[in-house]
Amino acid sequence: MIATLRSRINGHLSIPGDAGWDLVRAPWLLMVEQQPLAVLDAADADDVAAAVAWADEAGVQVLVQPTGHGAHDAAEGALIVRTGRLDDISVDVEAATVRIGAGVSAGALAAALAGTGLTFLVGSNPHPSATGLTLGGGLSWFGRAFGLGCDSILAADVVDGTGWLRRVDGNTDPELLWALRGGGGDLAIVVALELALHPAPTIHGxxxxxxxxxxxxxxxxxxxxxxxxxDTFTAWWHALNFPPLPEIPEPLRGGRFTAVVVTHLGGAAELDELLAPLRAVPGTVMDAVGPVPVERVPELAGEPTEPGYFVMRSTLLNHLDDATVDSLISVIGPETQCPLGVVQIRQLGGALARAGAGGCHGPIAEPFVINGVAQLPGPELAPMMHGALAEMIGSVAGASAGRTVMNFIEHGQAAQWWDQASLERLRAVKATTDPRGILRSNRALG
Ligand SMILES: Cc1cc2nc3c(=O)[nH]c(=O)nc-3n(C[C@H](O)[C@H](O)[C@H](O)COP(=O)(O)OP(=O)(O)OC[C@H]3O[C@@H](n4cnc5c(N)ncnc54)[C@H](O)[C@@H]3O)c2cc1C
Structure with missing residues (x-):
């Protein structure tokens, strides 16, 4: 049956036993050991449609995975579709819109917006696909000003679970457009996305x-x-634990620090005023705040871009009162042996707390989200790190909302991202776009 698929596509199809198979099948999150049936590096949208139509005939599930930043399970028996070659970017500065192929990375899209005075809802890392980031909600540096990334979806070219390639917008299929705005990747494979851009003539951070x-x-x-x-200002707090590795620059290598990374859609003087209480905390070893061109925003958080063995946990916080701060510091603070590489608290609120414009997710009323991340040399230390993550999450239990934003949900964690009515409506959409359940996503609608 693989021969039939091969005869219908122009892209490269890899199967077990091929040279380089281990590299091809691996996701960015190396902790997830994937054993798919085959991996298709799609040449174009028609390839994606042909692959899904074939999968529908053959009863094979299809998992679109541009990078594997959100990889979740073994994908056993599935056809993985990579979209890296769908890399067109077309910016309309006057209309403040962009059309992107499904393989465009967040960093490439930010680079394409250089000098336009516009931004998309860019996250903390340049490497994920802008499409995957956006379909999974898209929690951005600029979310407080402009909401979740998924609310900026204007239209999409999709391949549904029957292999039908079509355009989805407010006229052709308003119900699927509603579902794509916050419903994740379970409804259809997006091959191109049209997004509203937002004004960012001056960024400091x-x-x-x-x-x-x-x-x-x-x-x-x-x-x-x-x-x-x-709402123009966003701050992310960090506890940082740098490993004693040669690639880490000397003042940081093997050391423990605390950092705040900020962005401001505005001028330096306003930002200085906002930062005064932070700068009043003595002992600053670095103060690198200044103008930031839009193409540099995805690098601000200094996150890794190479694949690795990562473990993560996240929860939204209802508050950050003194008791919560004390409890968290007692578990991850300087007096502890906490092994986590990064504990991050992102400021939310602003437009994120207001209901999404025409999307299927509700408002994020919680003012903060906390994330713990550890990078390991291999999978062996994962149980120990999961223990440390559980301890960290346990320390903020009194403030925890018991849920997190969609893009930070770990496999097996209850979503609690949609209310029951929206979830049922999403499942009804999926029943029409993917009647035989051919498409699988990292966050299945169930
Ligand atoms: C280090 C790190 C930093 C991150 N920072 C942020 C952040 O700041 N903000 C944020 O919101 N998220 C963030 N994330 C989460 C990340 O955005 C999600 O994991 C996102 O799904 C990654 O997209 P991807 O396509 O690169 O990943 P993949 O693992 O390749 O895909 C993940 C899922 O996205 C869906 N998907 C991807 N492409 C398509 C498509 N073309 N059509 C339909 N469905 C598709 C599928 O359901 C797929 O299972 C971060 C993740 C990591 C590891």
Whole structure:
């Protein structure tokens, strides 16, 4: 049956036993050991349609996976479709819109917007596909100003679960458009996405860094400025634990620090005023805040871009009161042996807390989300790190909302992202777009 598929496509099809198979089948999140039936590097949208039509005939499931940043399970017996060659970007500056192929990375899209005075809802890492990032909600540096990335979806070219390639917009299929705005990748394979862009004529931002001893004071100052800041300003607090590796620059290597990374859609003077309470915390070892061109925004958080063995946990927080700060610091603070590489708290609120414009997700009323991440040399240490993550999440249990944003949901974690009525409506859409359940996503609608 693979021969039939091969005869219908122009892209490259890899199967077990091929040279380089282990590299081809691996996702960015190496912790997930994938054993698919085959991996298609699609040449174009027609390839995707042909592959899904073949899969529908053959009773094979299809998993679209541009990068594997959100890889979740073994994908056993499935056809993985990679979209890297669907890399067109067409920006309409006047209309403030962009059309992207499904393989365009967040970093490539940000680079294409250089000098336009516009931004998309860019996240913390340049490597994920802009399509995957956006379909999974798209929690951006600029979400407080402009909402979730999925709310900026204007239209999409999709291949549904029968292999039908078509355009979805407010006229052709308003129900599927509603579902794509926050429903994830379970409804159809998007081959091209049209997004509204947002004004960002001036961006300032950067990082402030202190030794770990300042962690509690910096966290409290971060919380306090978050409460009063305008929607143009976003801050992310970090506890950082740098490994003693040669590639880490000397002042940081093997050390523990606390940092706040910020962006502001506005001028330097306003930002200086907003940052004054943070800068009042003594001991700053770095203050690298200044103008940031839009193409550099995805690098601000300094996240890894190479594949690796990562473990993560996340929860939304209803508040960050003193008891929560004390409890968290008692588990991850400078006096502890906490092995986690990064604990991050992102400021939410603003437009994120208002209901999405025409999407299937509700507002994110919680003012913060906390993420813990560890990068390991291999899978063996995962149980120990999961223990450390559980301890970290346990320390904020009193403030936890018991859910997180869609893109941060770990496999097996209850979604609680849609209300029951929206979930049922999404399942009804899926029943029409994918009647035989050929499409599988990292966050299945169930
Ligand atoms: C280090 C790191 C930082 C991150 N930072 C952020 C952040 O700041 N904000 C944020 O919101 N998220 C963030 N994420 C989560 C990330 O955006 C999601 O995992 C996203 O799904 C990655 O998209 P991808 O296509 O690259 O991943 P993949 O693993 O390749 O795909 C994940 C899922 O996306 C869906 N999908 C992807 N492409 C398509 C398509 N063309 N059609 C239909 N469905 C599709 C599928 O359901 C697929 O299972 C981060 C993840 C990591 C590991």
């Amino acid at each position: 950067g990082q402030l860094l202190w030794p770990a001893e300042a962690m509690a004071d910096v966290l409290r100052a971060f919380r306090d400025i978050s409460a009063a800041a305008p």
